[in-house]
Amino acid sequence: MSEYKLETKEAIALMVNLLCNKLFVLAPFYLKQIAGNTALIVTATFYLVAFTLWSICSKMNDIDKDLLDITTNHILRKFLGSIIALSITVVTILTLRQYAEGIKVMALQNTPINLIIVVFGVAMLSGAFLGLKSIGKTNGFFVPLIFIVTLILVFATFKRKDLVNLFPVFGNGFGNIATSSIIMLSMLFEVTILFMLPSVLKAPGDFQKIGRYTFLWSGICFISVGGIYSISSPGHQSVQSYEPFFRLIKQIEFGNFLQRFDSFFLILYCISAFLYLSAMLYFGANIFAKTFDIKKSKRLILPIGLIISFTSAVNFLEEYMFYIVGKSNYILWIIAFAIPLTILLISKLRSTE
Amino acid sequence: MKKIALVLLTLLIILTTSSCYDSTEVDDMIYVLAIGVDFAENGYYEYTFQSAVPLNISSGVETGFASSEESVTLQNIKVSAPNLYSAIDTTNQKVTKEINISHCKLIVFSKKLAQSNLENQLKAVVQNTNLRPLVYVAIADGLAQDYLNNISSPFELSPARYYESFFNKDYSPQSFVAQLYDFEKNKIVAVPLIEEDNKITTSIIKEYTQIGTLDNDETVALNILTGRFKSGYLTVDKSLPAIRLNHDKMPNITVDTGSKHPIIHFDLSFYGTPTSIINNKEEYDEVVKMYIENLCKNLLIKSSKEFKADITNIEKFVKIKFLTQKDFEKFNWDDKYQNAEFDVNVKYRTIR
Structure with a gap:
C-alpha cells in the first residue's frame, strides 16, 4: 500500500465519515420504513451489536495485521480479497448513484443525472489518485466540521417533535426489532475497511482506540438521527420523502429570519460524498492490488473508478436502485461482520494449535 | 508539463461541469407565494398561482406607501390541470418567466375539494422538494381562487409577510396554525377555514377529507386541549x-x-x-x-x-x-x- 501512514485522528475521521455518510442518503428512509417508531431502539441495538462484534474481532486480531495479512491460505486470501474489493466496488456504485440522484432531487433538477455522476466521478477519481495522504488530511480537516454541523442541524429540528411518538415502545414487536437490527448492520458495511486499516496506520497499536472512537462518534450521529426519526412522526408514515434528511433540515425554523438551512446541508452532503467516494475507491483499488499482488495499486484507480462511474450511470440502476439497496442490506452485514469474525476465529484457533 | 496539464484539466472540468443547466436568474423567475386549488371540469383541478409583482412592492417599500392606487402588487395566474406539476408546466407556457414555487407560503384548497379528498394533492406536494414543510395550509369557504383574488391588507406591503402574519397567529386563541408538515405527522389535522371578510374558523381534516368545522369558541377549546x-x-x-x-x-x-x-x-x-x-x-x-x-x-x-x-x-x-x-x-x-x-x-x- 501507500508509503504514507495515517495518523490516528485521521483514521478516526476517515472511518466516521465512511460509516455516517449513509445518513445523508437512503439510510434514514430504510430506517423509518423497517423500524418505524422503534428507529431509536433499532439504531442503538445494531450499534451495540456491531460494537460487540468488532470488539471480539479486534481482541483476536494481531495489532499490525489487516484481514488479508492474517489469511495465510493463498486461495482463501484471494477469495476474501476479491469478495471485499468487489463488495466495496458495488457499494461505491450504489452510493455514487444515491448521491447523484439525491443532489438531482434536492438542487440540480434540470441537470442530467449522468453529468452529476461525472462530477462526482471526477471528484472520486482525483481524490483517490492523490493518495492516502490527501484522503487522510482532508478527512481529518472536514469530518469534525461535518460532524458538528450535522449534529447542530439535527438538534435544531427538535421543535415540534413529540417524544410520545416513541410509543408503543416495541413498535412491531421484538422480532421486528431483532431482524431490523441485523438488516441495519449492513449500514455499517464500511467497517470492513476498518479491518483493513492496520497496515496503513502510523501507530498500529492505536487500532483498538481507532475502532472505539469510530463507533463512539458515528454512534452518536446515527443514534441522534434515529432518535429524531423516531419522534418525528407516529409509527410508519403514510407520507414519506425519499430525501428524509433534507426534508428534516427543511423543518428548521427559528422565527421568520432563521430558516433555509438546507443550503448548509447541501454543502455538507457534497463534501461528505467526495470524501467517501474517493476513500472507498482508494481502498477498493488497494485491496484488489494487495489480493492479486499488484505492486502499483495507483494504476488500478482509473479503471476501477471508471467502472464505478459508468456502472452508476446505467439506466438499469434508475429503476432498480431502491430494490438493490434494499436487498443488499440482507447480505452486506455478512461481509462486514460474519466473514471477518470467522476468519479471525480460524486464525486464532490455528495460532493456538 | 505535468502541472500545466493538471491546470488545464482542472479548468476544463470547472468550465464544463459548473452546472449551467440549473442556473436560475432571479429576473427570469415568477416566485409563487400562494397556490389555490379548486375543482375544475373533467376531473381536472383549477390551480391559481399567486405571485408578487416585485417592482410595485419595492417602490412601495421605499416610499412607505404602495406605489400607486392602480398598480397591483399581486398577480394571479389560473390554469386547469390534472395535478400540480402539470399545472406548473402549463403555466410556464402561458407566461414569459418560469414558475418557481420554492418561496410559496400558502396552499389553499376550496371547501368542496376538502370535503371530497385532498390525498392526491397533499401527497404530491409533500414529495416536492421545492415546497418547504413549513408552508401554511388553509381551506377557503368558497373557491380558493376567490380567496386569493380578494387578498388585500393595508398593514402589509409584502404579500409574503402578509401570509406569514395571517396564518401564524399563535397569539390568537381563535385561530389554529396548520402547515404541510402536520400532514406528514398526523392522521387528523385542524386547518384554518377562511370565511367571508377573512373570518377564520377551523376545519377538521381526517385522512385527507374534511369531516367537520369548529367555530371560534371550539377552536379556543382545541387550542387549550392541544x-x-x-x-x-x-x-x-x-x-x-x-x-x-x-x-x-x-x-x-x-x-x-x-x-x-x-x-x-x-x-x-x-x-x-x-x-x-x-x-x-x-x-x-x-x-x-x-x-x-x-x-x-x-x-x-x-x-x-x-x-x-x-x-x-x-x-x-x-x-x-x-x-x-x-x-x-x-x-x-x-x-x-x-x-x-x-x-x-x-x-x-x-x-x-
Whole structure:
C-alpha cells in the first residue's frame, strides 16, 4: 500500500465519515420504513451489536495485521480479497448513484443525472489518485466540521417533535426489532475497511482506540438521527420523502429570519460524498492490488473508478436502485461482520494449535 | 508539463461541469407565494398561482406607501390541470418567466375539494422538494381562487409577510396554525377555514377529507386541549368583565383504559386577570372554571359523537400503555374513542 501512514485522528475521521455518510442518503428512509417508531431502539441495538462484534474481532486480531495479512491460505486470501474489493466496488456504485440522484432531487433538477455522476466521478477519481495522504488530511480537516454541523442541524429540528411518538415502545414487536437490527448492520458495511486499516496506520497499536472512537462518534450521529426519526412522526408514515434528511433540515425554523438551512446541508452532503467516494475507491483499488499482488495499486484507480462511474450511470440502476439497496442490506452485514469474525476465529484457533 | 496539464484539466472540468443547466436568474423567475386549488371540469383541478409583482412592492417599500392606487402588487395566474406539476408546466407556457414555487407560503384548497379528498394533492406536494414543510395550509369557504383574488391588507406591503402574519397567529386563541408538515405527522389535522371578510374558523381534516368545522369558541377549546393556547381574552358571561386568560402549564392528559369505555382525564391549569374590578373573587373563579370545563367538554363530546375522530390526538397517550403496535391496533382506539368519557378538571386562579 501507500508509503504514507495515517495518523490516528485521521483514521478516526476517515472511518466516521465512511460509516455516517449513509445518513445523508437512503439510510434514514430504510430506517423509518423497517423500524418505524422503534428507529431509536433499532439504531442503538445494531450499534451495540456491531460494537460487540468488532470488539471480539479486534481482541483476536494481531495489532499490525489487516484481514488479508492474517489469511495465510493463498486461495482463501484471494477469495476474501476479491469478495471485499468487489463488495466495496458495488457499494461505491450504489452510493455514487444515491448521491447523484439525491443532489438531482434536492438542487440540480434540470441537470442530467449522468453529468452529476461525472462530477462526482471526477471528484472520486482525483481524490483517490492523490493518495492516502490527501484522503487522510482532508478527512481529518472536514469530518469534525461535518460532524458538528450535522449534529447542530439535527438538534435544531427538535421543535415540534413529540417524544410520545416513541410509543408503543416495541413498535412491531421484538422480532421486528431483532431482524431490523441485523438488516441495519449492513449500514455499517464500511467497517470492513476498518479491518483493513492496520497496515496503513502510523501507530498500529492505536487500532483498538481507532475502532472505539469510530463507533463512539458515528454512534452518536446515527443514534441522534434515529432518535429524531423516531419522534418525528407516529409509527410508519403514510407520507414519506425519499430525501428524509433534507426534508428534516427543511423543518428548521427559528422565527421568520432563521430558516433555509438546507443550503448548509447541501454543502455538507457534497463534501461528505467526495470524501467517501474517493476513500472507498482508494481502498477498493488497494485491496484488489494487495489480493492479486499488484505492486502499483495507483494504476488500478482509473479503471476501477471508471467502472464505478459508468456502472452508476446505467439506466438499469434508475429503476432498480431502491430494490438493490434494499436487498443488499440482507447480505452486506455478512461481509462486514460474519466473514471477518470467522476468519479471525480460524486464525486464532490455528495460532493456538 | 505535468502541472500545466493538471491546470488545464482542472479548468476544463470547472468550465464544463459548473452546472449551467440549473442556473436560475432571479429576473427570469415568477416566485409563487400562494397556490389555490379548486375543482375544475373533467376531473381536472383549477390551480391559481399567486405571485408578487416585485417592482410595485419595492417602490412601495421605499416610499412607505404602495406605489400607486392602480398598480397591483399581486398577480394571479389560473390554469386547469390534472395535478400540480402539470399545472406548473402549463403555466410556464402561458407566461414569459418560469414558475418557481420554492418561496410559496400558502396552499389553499376550496371547501368542496376538502370535503371530497385532498390525498392526491397533499401527497404530491409533500414529495416536492421545492415546497418547504413549513408552508401554511388553509381551506377557503368558497373557491380558493376567490380567496386569493380578494387578498388585500393595508398593514402589509409584502404579500409574503402578509401570509406569514395571517396564518401564524399563535397569539390568537381563535385561530389554529396548520402547515404541510402536520400532514406528514398526523392522521387528523385542524386547518384554518377562511370565511367571508377573512373570518377564520377551523376545519377538521381526517385522512385527507374534511369531516367537520369548529367555530371560534371550539377552536379556543382545541387550542387549550392541544396545549397550543398561550393567552387570550375570554368572555365567560356577558354580565361579567372579560378575562385575560393565560395558560399555566401544559395540559396533563391521562387515559384510563381499564373500564369498558375509556375515561380521558384532562388536567388544565390557568391563571387570569379580569379586565375590571370584580366583587366576589371566589364566585368569579368558579364561573371561569366552569366555563372552560364546559367549553372543552363540549368540543370533546362533539369530536367523539359527531366527528367520530380523535381531533385532540389523545391516541398518542393511549399508545404509551401498549408495548407493541399490534396490541394497540387490537385495542381499536378509533372505535373506543366514540364511546369515551371525558373528565375535564380545570384549575384556575385570579392573580389580580
